[in-house]
Amino acid sequence: MTSPQFNHGAHEVLDVHEVLSCSVGALNKYTMLRSKVQDPELLDILNRQYAFMVQEYNTTVDCFKSGKDPAFPTKSYMMKQDNEFIYGLEAKQPTKPIQTETEINDEIISGFMLGAHKSGAALKTYAALEATNPVVRRVLADSVPNCIEMAYEISIYQNKHRYYQVPQLSEADMQMMQQCYAPATQTIPQ
Template sequence: MAANYGAHEVMELHEVLTDTIDGINQFQLYRPHITDSELRSILDHQIQFMSQDYNQMVQAINQKGMGQATPYRAPKTQPVYGLNNPQPQSPNTDMNEMDDRDVASGMLGCHKASATMRMHAALECADPQLRRMMQQGAINCSEQAYEVWQYMNDKGYYQVPTMKQMTTDTVIQSYNSTATGQQQLS
């Protein structure tokens, strides 16, 4: 009898499921350190979504073909560009020093790593449904990361450095379309 999944799929899925558990647990550790109600709301919503995502993955693999990843929806705001008196940063010397910036930064890092892991897993999947589930999971992690990034940007925790407009224009204008890309393919 043939196996339902390939070895790479099973091992990548194992890594993704373990990473999801670790992310949920990590976020639960952060919760007592949050003072901002907006960040607490984001964290609680993301824990709930991550838990549902985990359950959907488990259901999908146990009942092959039964389930799809649900897209993550987060509000979008306009990013703030430029540096505005960024505060110096250094590691905390005690866990009681953890603040909202630390929590948000940890959440952001978790989602970035999970997005990368899930996309890597998708590239190892032979099963089309499992592959799509991993791809959607990577997109979801990316969306959750962006939601946290928006919060950080709005609070001034994650500022976006810019270059002089002349430098930006020089870099952007150094690229031209390829002649092949402009022709219709037969």
């Protein structure tokens, strides 16, 4: 019988290493960008997310090293704002890469934050699918919804400031797309 500490397959070890490296990178970005944030609302989101991400990182490290239940279990991230989106497009200047560090603004910072959560969700999902240690698999799987929630929080912030615009189909096209599918029957074919 393998001890819990070494109850990991090779894919799992490499994937969790990638997840933890991504987490460190995200936390480092948050730290580097904190002093450049102008909007108090974005700074509040950044600080709350950073604190949550540190705890989740420590939980993952704990169970990965021990193979056992972590001292602090995975929690659920709860955003503060509502989930109202502004639909439609407005004309704005085309986006292009910045030329100097002084051009870093809240739009760019929130974009980095969103990207970190998208990467984290994908890597954690992939790693959870390869995990052989049941505790590590559960911790990774439980943390994916947190990445989704934090990304959603940032996308709402970006949308409110028109950094992230959401085009919408006409009502007729939307209705047509919604009517393309019907419920499945419960009968199993013989």
